[in-house]
């Protein structure tokens with residue numbers, strides 16, 4: 407394999423396997439052993455100008471700078487309006503904002519701008535996940551413009567998992583841009599720009615340098631993927647700071663309230679829980695209560711880490727459990743407040 411199946415300019419992605427294998431092909435990742443490419447613009451030449459901040463972006467960054475922002479992943483199915491509205495109404499009194507991100511396997515999703523409009527109509531702020539898998543740069547610019555109109559608080563820019571890994575392997579992947587290039591486009595439209603980092607995914611030595619290039623492209627916020635608890639998060643944030651990053655870090659906190667939810671979380675590429683976390687929940691007689699209490703404890707530890715501006719209550723609901731899971735997220739958020 408000579409080229410990346412996701413056509414990434416600024417790789418590697420977060421889907422590299424434990425032995426260096428590609429997420430989308432039975433061969434090694436093409437970025438292994440290569441230095442992280444320095445940010446040099448879209449396609450290595452086009453450097454978008456930074457846009458005037460939207461009011462929503464300014465408010466988001468100010469809120470993050472105040473600290474203890476409680477974000478919750480939106481658990482509703484990615485293409486259901488009524489479910490989205492119901493979950494938003496449940497979450498709005500418990501958390502500050504919801505992240506409506508790319509689903510781990512559901513490929514048919516409401517457009518990010520429409521999701522933002524629906525959720526914000528219900529009185530809950532939304533940070534919009536936008537992936538580069540399903541749209542070319544023109545369609546992405548349209549979505550980013552739509553998100554300006556809806557007043558989305560931030561845009562989380564991801565490359566996206568390859569279609570081979572989801573429900574629609576028949577779909578043609580686009581990957582006109584990658585997460586780093588998309589971050590630059592989002593910043594050009596004045597959004598508060600978030601990106602993801604996966605500290606526990608190989609090649610681990612590339613994770614801080616890659617994040618710095620995303621920051622050079624325009625990122626201001628970093629979601630730190632599940633990487634084993636507050637210790638690994640603290641080490642990663644410290645390494646990024648030492649390398650010159652001034653990003654606001656928001657680590658993911660795994661929230662598990664059922665066996666189905668635990669299985670879904672474990673299926674996330676590169677998921678790593680704190681040692682014993684899932685095992686302890688597996689032994690609990692009341693998995694829901696134990697899961698809520700464990701998430702509150704872990705979130706408090708994460709919020710103590712220097713450089714951490716908030717936490718993202720993250721996980722997944724089993725089929726039919728979405729609203730109950732939203733109630734659990736709201737309860738955790740309320741306790742943290």
Ligand code: SF4
Nearest residue numbers: 410419428429435436
């Ligand atoms: S693992 Fe990801 S970055 Fe590496 S070659 Fe495969 S798709 Fe590209």
